[in-house]
Amino acid sequence: MSIGQGAGTPAPVRDGIPLGRIAGVPVYLAYSWFIIAALIVVFFGPLVGRSFPFLGAGAYAVALGYAILLLVSVLIHELAHALTAKAYRWPTAKIVLTLWGGHTQFGQVRSTPGPSLLVALAGPAANFLLAGAGWLLLLAAPLPPVAVLLTEILIWANLLVAIFNILPGLPLDGGRIVESAVWKATGSQDRGTVAAGYAGRIIALALAAAVILPPYLRQESPDLQVVLLTAVVSGFLWMGAGASISNARVRLRLPSISAAALMTPAVSVPAASPVAVARELLAGRPGTALVITAPTGQPWAIADQDALAQVPEQLAMSTQIxxxxxxxxxxxxxxxxxxxxxxxxxxxxxQGSEYAVIDRDGGVVGLLTQAAVLNAIAAKPNRPRSS
Structure with missing residues (x-):
């Protein structure tokens, strides 16, 4: 249950089944939701059947109702994110209800720590309100036993989701608490995201330790199902936190990436120039690229220097570059x-993976490669290619 940023384009088919729009925001049901719904029916159905034998096969229908109530709770959680964001005029691209709960995706957003925190915490606040509404429903009037069961489960499920989501680490909503604090202190949202990502990793490790270590300290074997569930949840948190850290580090590196810093020096010649002129131009300039310009003066091509060297000397003046x-x-x-x-x-x-670099007057000064830019983003040393 998280918020994210992305392009505000219509969601592709892979996002799932379109459920329509709520307050102008497209809502999709991911196909993975049916997996968790089936697991709820399979495991919760027999429990309902033992508690209410008179239901028979209807116990599985009650279990399905529980899965749908959880889906509605997740939808309200994500709508709280979306509607709070709309109050701050954030472009909201879509809501996707998934196997893990859901996420709200926004377009390009320029915000400040306060609004970012409020948008994030709106989701858990909605879950607390749902739990309170369920509690008031139980107090308001006597309900049939099955309705009481579903309401109690809904109350506890929303409380757990809300409490879990306000833990201060990404990818949980509460991670925005750490992000906003560091953002406010440093002026950098991305540094806040890195800090919140590491906080999320600490939470993942703490959750695993809290569940697995106590039984061993008591010299008991932990419950296998609990261990597996904890491993899945902790793994999800660890990977989500890692993705947040990696993305923020890329954004932190972007300001230092420039064409001038990453280019290979280059000189230019018109397309009609003979090979001999190009060789003379490159003489004494090792590692310099040769950009060929069109009659309009715009960069048109790159000279392949291996092929340039293979042109016979007697043909160098008659062969165009x-x-x-x-x-x-x-x-x-x-x-x-x-x-x-x-x-x-x-x-x-x-298109392509090579780009001429020009100065203010339009003259060619360098050659930039896609590999150089990608290596700079990934903080890898660049390996110049032969031109």
Whole structure:
């Protein structure tokens, strides 16, 4: 049960079954939900049957009703996120109800610590309200035994979901408490996300230790089903926290990524130039790329220097440089000053994996490769390729 950011485009089929829109927000039921619903029916049905023998096979219908009530609780949780976000004019892309509960995805958001925290905590607050409503229902009037059972389970389920979700670590909603505190102190949301991610990993380890260690300390064998459930939940928390840390670290590296810093130096020649001129231009410039320009002056291709070296000397003046060229993609040139997310977003729209770098006057000063940018994002050393 988390919130995330993403493009505000219509959800693809893989998001699941469209359930319509609520307050303008598309809602999808992930196919994985049917797995958890089936498990609830299989395991909860016999328990209901033993408590209410007169139900017969209807006990499984009651178990299915419990699964649907949980689904409604998750939907209300996610709607609380979405509606609070809409109050702050956040673009809300969709709600997806999944195997693990659900998530609300937003478009590009520029926020501050306060609103971010309120949007995150709106979900657990909705679960507390649902638990309170169930408790008031039990007090208001006598209910049939089956209705009492479902209401009590709904109360406890919502209390557990709310309490679990306010634990201060990502990917739980309460992780925004840590994120917002560090964000407020440092001015960086991404540093807050990293801190909240590590807090989430601590929670995952603490949860596993709290369930598994006490039986061993008492020299008892822990319940296998409890161990497996704990392993699944702790693993989910650990992976979600790790994803948050990795994504935030990438965003922290983006401001230091620029075309000027990552490019290979380059010189340019017109497409009609002979190979001999290109060789003379590159002489004494080891490691320099050669960009070929079109008659319009725009970068058009890259000279393959291995092929350039193989042109016989007697043909060097009669062979044009475009004979040993590999074309650039349409518009594959960027300003040397381009940097950060603006550079990455722009390159993502271009074809090919090589881009000419130009100065303010439009002159070619370098060659940028997709590999160099990706390595910088992943903080890996760049291995220059031969041009």
């Amino acid at each position: 475009d004979a040993v060229a590999r074309p650039l993609g349409p518009g594959a040139y960027v300003p040397a000053a381009a940097a950060g997310s603006e550079l990455v977003d722009y390159l993502a729209k271009l």
